[in-house]
């Protein structure tokens with residue numbers, strides 16, 4: 115069976131869903147193809163920190179009501195090292211900006227609901243997706259739906275299918291430049307039914323390794339421990355997790371961490387990755403399909419949102435007037451912001467983690483950098499303005 119639309123979108127993560135919604139607001143039709151079920155997409159726990167610009171965009175485009183009600187506005191973070199906590203105050207350092215803690219799965223739920231309410235088409239459980247003729251004006255996607263072979267014909271194609279998707283792979287290797295760093299550690303993430311030990315996120319640099327204390331709600335904590343890259347969750351019974359979290363959080367704050375039921379565990383590798391350019395022919399890559407950051411800077415989801423904000427404007431101009439200048443500029447426009455976020459995420463990761471190959475000299479450099487960030491207004495401002503996110507037109 116053949117389906118025709120203006121924009122074919124592969125992937126119903128935050129990038130694909132928001133793009134489809136923004137295009138709809140401009141009167142442009144799209145079809146989203148998603149490998150997984152709706153239930154799976156709505157339960158996938160990942161990011162949770164929304165920059166001010168992400169909150170503003172979701173609000174402006176009408177999908178921010180629940181986020182405004184249920185999201186937790188945070189005006190700072192704590193950096194812990196040497197047994198003490200040091201607060202970085204965002205509004206003071208950034209002219210009033212802040213972040214909002216609201217789970218990525220909630221953003222996905224809100225976007226799916228908005229698309230379906232508007233009659234949008236999301237085809238879940240699309241198998242064997244492959245993209246074709248991306249260099250021509252009639253790109254198309256072949257896939258199986260309910261076992262039936264299908265073809266999606268479109269004018270423009272958006273690859274929003276994440277790091278392991280098929281779209282980036284469809285671009286000839288010689289047309290892409292890949293920049294990559296794989297870090298010698300991973301994050302062991304835990305979702306626990308316990309109030310977070312602090313009202314704001316705590317980034318702890320400890321000689322046993324980094325730890326992050328964050329939250330999804332006043333009752334649910336999201337906790338991370340730096341572990342070896344090949345670590346497996348089965349090696350971490352609950353008692354070991356709590357012991358290690360208490361140690362890395364330090365005595366005074368550790369006492370506030372209550373040991374609740376652990377709901378979910380998982381290990382995530384740490385990588386920086388950029389594929390340039392983010393476009394080939396009529397295929398435009400957005401979000402994790404084009405770039406990955408280590409989660410230390412909380413930038414992955416925010417970059418995906420920023421990409422599709424730019425892409426939706428460019429596609430709208432193309433369909434309204436035939437103007438291709440914004441589409442041609444898409445990759446360069448996004449990459450300026452992507453590289454800033456890549457640098458920030460790499461810098462936060464390098465400052466806060468214990469690297470296996472580091473010696474005393476490097477440990478002292480890390481400590482010096484942390485002292486500088488908490489001691490100098492200029493250094494604290496640099497962290498704060500990157501963390502809350504640079505303006506979308508930066």
Ligand SMILES: Cc1cc2nc3c(=O)[nH]c(=O)nc-3n(C[C@H](O)[C@H](O)[C@H](O)COP(=O)(O)OP(=O)(O)OC[C@H]3O[C@@H](n4cnc5c(N)ncnc54)[C@H](O)[C@@H]3O)c2cc1C
Pocket residue numbers: 124125126127128129130147148149150155159160161162163218240243274275276277278279280382400401402403409411412413414415416418
């Ligand atoms: C385990 C984990 C934890 C993370 N934690 C954080 C965090 O704490 N903070 C942070 O900022 N970022 C975090 N990230 C990164 C953040 O979640 C991503 O940057 C964000 O999801 C990017 O959105 P996206 O829409 O580009 O990609 P995705 O959310 O990956 O969406 C891609 C979609 O495409 C679908 N898909 C894949 N292949 C195909 C195919 N062949 N055909 C059809 N559909 C396909 C996928 O099922 C998925 O629904 C984490 C990522 C992971 C994997």
